[in-house]
Amino acid sequence: MTPLLAATDLAVGHGGKALIRGIDLRVDPGSVLCLLGPNGAGKTTLFRTLLGLIPPVRGRIVLGGTPLAQLSLLQIAARLAHVPQALTTPFAFSALDIVLMGAAAGLGPFARPGKAETGRAMAALERLGIADLAGAEVTRLSGGQRQLVLIARALAQEAAAVVMDEPTASLDFANRRLVGQAIRGLAEAGIGVVLSSHDPDHAAAVADRALLLNRSGLIASGPVAETMTAANLTRLYGIPVRSELGQEGRLRFY
Ligand SMILES: Nc1ncnc2c1ncn2[C@@H]1O[C@H](COP(=O)(O)OP(=O)(O)OP(=O)(O)O)[C@@H](O)[C@H]1O
Numbered sequence: 001m002t003p004l005l006a007a008t009d010l011a012v013g014h015g016g017k018a019l020i021r022g023i024d025l026r027v028d029p030g031s032v033l034c035l036l037g038p039n040g041a042g043k044t045t046l047f048r049t050l051l052g053l054i055p056p057v058r059g060r061i062v063l064g065g066t067p068l069a070q071l072s073l074l075q076i077a078a079r080l081a082h083v084p085q086a087l088t089t090p091f092a093f094s095a096l097d098i099v100l101m102g103a104a105a106g107l108g109p110f111a112r113p114g115k116a117e118t119g120r121a122m123a124a125l126e127r128l129g130i131a132d133l134a135g136a137e138v139t140r141l142s143g144g145q146r147q148l149v150l151i152a153r154a155l156a157q158e159a160a161a162v163v164m165d166e167p168t169a170s171l172d173f174a175n176r177r178l179v180g181q182a183i184r185g186l187a188e189a190g191i192g193v194v195l196s197s198h199d200p201d202h203a204a205a206v207a208d209r210a211l212l213l214n215r216s217g218l219i220a221s222g223p224v225a226e227t228m229t230a231a232n233l234t235r236l237y238g239i240p241v242r243s244e245l246g247q248e249g250r251l252r253f254y
Contacts, residue, residue, distance in 0.1 A: 004161040005027040006025070007062075008062075009023075010024070010025075010058065020046065029191070029192055030187050036211070036236065037219075038237055051080060053073075077157070079160055080163060081153075081159035082162075083150045087150050128151060151167070151182050151183075166197060200253045210227045210228050212236045233253060
């Protein structure tokens, strides 16, 4: 199977100086990869590199079978959608307006979204169970609802893969669970997801694979059951971490 996104022997950093080296990763259709690591480890830097916003210090990134270096930012966006940490806009956009931005991402700068784009945007809102919020002003929505709107925007973009930088940061327990379910829903629809999280319990619940990195480099990369061990998390965060298998066979860390 051709991975949606693959990186080999990747080093990322700023101004040509590597922060992390030796990253190998792949994202297949329908799979979820979670990046875990302490503040400043380089997760956002890695994401920005995968999105083509900063050049890799070393190594190779292939997006949908084409080297990233050969793709324009527009071509990258058509293959890899970005869900930012939070939706911040001072304008009174409706949820549908925001999702239409994703649906219309492939149109030229002066083209107006038409019926097809509106249909795609509404379908994305429906898929996430928030069609009733289409006309709501996003500044009045809760943090969890706003995050779902952002995920709907990525869905409407119809990219095969999605990058989400800490999509559950600042969300309460219930909204974290809701967004987690939405992420699994994307995977069930065949989309490949890469996200970062500061919550190992949440990561173990939503991800199939994990990539653990801290300032000393890569700690582990592979299936959740093999990488998210108490020993690896102890190394990752530099504090003693223990794990237990909770109900439904879910890993919990404390
Ligand atoms: N534009 C930049 N130029 C130079 N250094 C930068 C730049 N952006 C980030 N850094 C540095 O790169 C390092 C990694 O930052 P990054 O934001 O990638 O970490 P992170 O793992 O996402 O952290 P957090 O979990 O806190 O979001 C930090 O030391 C940061 O100060």
